[in-house]
Amino acid sequence: MSGPFRGSVRSLACALILSTALPALAAADPLSDYVAARDKATAASIAAAKTGKSGDDAVVKREEAALKDLGKRLTAVLGPIKFKGLGAPKYSLQLLIYDESGPSRELDGLAFASKDYDTRLVVTSDSLFNTWLAARAKDDGAPAALASGVKAAAGTPEFYTSAIASDGGFYQPYVELPVAAVPGETAVAWLGLQTEEPSGNTAPNEIAIVRIGGGKAMVGVTMAKLGDKPIPACDAIWQPFKAKADALQKQVEKDNKDQDPRWEEITKIQDEGSNAYRACFMKEAPNQPFFAAAVKKAEAFLATARGQ
Known part of the structure; x- marks a missing residue:
């Protein structure tokens, strides 16, 4: 086989191969x-x-x-x-x-x-x-x-x-x-x-x-x-925040008001104290026995x- 006819057969063969391969490739993802x-x-x-x-x-x-x-x-x-x-x-x-x-x-x-x-x-x-x-x-x-x-x-x-x-x-x-x-x-x-x-x-x-x-x-x-074990330096940082939040909570509970906005203030104090404690912990932890x-x-x- 020679000439243009042979080229057409090759093109048809390639087309058939691609037509069967492409769906397989798509499904392979x-x-x-x-x-x-x-x-x-x-x-x-x-x-x-x-x-x-x-x-x-x-x-x-x-x-x-x-x-x-x-x-x-x-x-x-x-x-x-x-x-x-x-x-x-x-x-x-x-x-x-x-x-x-x-x-x-x-x-x-x-x-x-x-x-x-x-x-x-x-x-x-x-x-x-x-x-x-x-x-x-x-x-x-x-x-x-x-x-x-x-x-x-x-x-x-x-x-x-x-x-x-x-x-x-x-x-x-x-x-x-x-x-x-x-x-x-x-x-x-x-x-x-x-x-x-x-x-x-x-x-x-x-x-x-x-x-x-x-x-x-x-x-x-x-x-x-x-x-x-506790880290004394970090506990010392947390305690003033705890004391302030506890005192305010006692006052809020004593007043017993509905939807008292001071509850949000208590949470804010606790958040600030928690953040301060974690900052201390991040600094001190690598030197503690538990870190390794x-x-x-x-x-x-x-x-x-x-x-x-």
């Missing part, structure tokens, strides 16, 4: 499939919320089915994952929307936990994580640190509120722990406290980690149980996150 499915389901939930139908049985069932499907899709993206001491994963999103104005602020990933729930870890892809963090930096009232990179973001309570949801309260970072990252990895660790109110002089008892590497991003917390144990615990948690 489970991350894009996941994002498209998530965004479509989220748009449907937002539309239902705007029309006041988010509580309808049909809408609830549709969202439950969507969440189940998204969990399967994300598992396909991340592949089979297991961690020592942690149970089977669950899809981290419990709701698709924050409210009728937009999607959920939680980090979408696979959530792992120990039986006692003392250790929790959320795993996602690095691209999903980066997109999520960029979105959180644009939230109303978001601290500037959220737009300043992972290391800075991990030092804010707002980061953990959405990255690894809890049953109540928020994670308050106290002091960064100097952990070592392996080549090609970003690793950050903080010693902090899960709290629902001004923390006062309560010592931190949880370690948080952030690890990015191998195409995955992970955020986790684990109980520290360090048995750390906290770093060791964080290193062990990171090793677990690496699958070791």
Whole structure:
């Protein structure tokens, strides 16, 4: 065979190969499939919320089915994952929307936990994580640190509120722990406290980690149980704030007025005292006996996150 006819056959053959290969290539991107499915389901939930139908049985069932499907899709993206001491994963999103104005602020990933729930870890892809963090930096009232990179973001309570949801309260970072990252990895660790109110002089008892590497991003917390003793210098800073707040509270309770604005003043005093205590703790902690144990615990948690 020669001449123009042979060229036409070759062109037809190439066209046939491309026509069969392109659908395969498109289907070979489970991350894009996941994002498209998530965004479509989220748009449907937002539309239902705007029309006041988010509580309808049909809408609830549709969202439950969507969440189940998204969990399967994300598992396909991340592949089979297991961690020592942690149970089977669950899809981290419990709701698709924050409210009728937009999607959920939680980090979408696979959530792992120990039986006692003392250790929790959320795993996602690095691209999903980066997109999520960029979105959180644009939230109303978001601290500037959220737009300043992972290391800075991990030092804010707002980061953990959405990255690894809890049953109540928020994670308050106290002091960064100097952990070592392996080549090609970003690793950050903080010693902090899960709290629902001004923390006062309560010592931190949880370690948080952030690890990015191998195409995955992970955020986790684990109980520290360090048995750390009080730091006298920091307690001394907290006590005047406590005394002032306690005295005002006694007066408010004695007056027994409805909606007394002084309750807000009490909270403000406690917040100021808590901030002063944490600033002292950040300065003094590296010199305390418990600090080395906290770093060791964080290193062990990171090793677990690496699958070791």
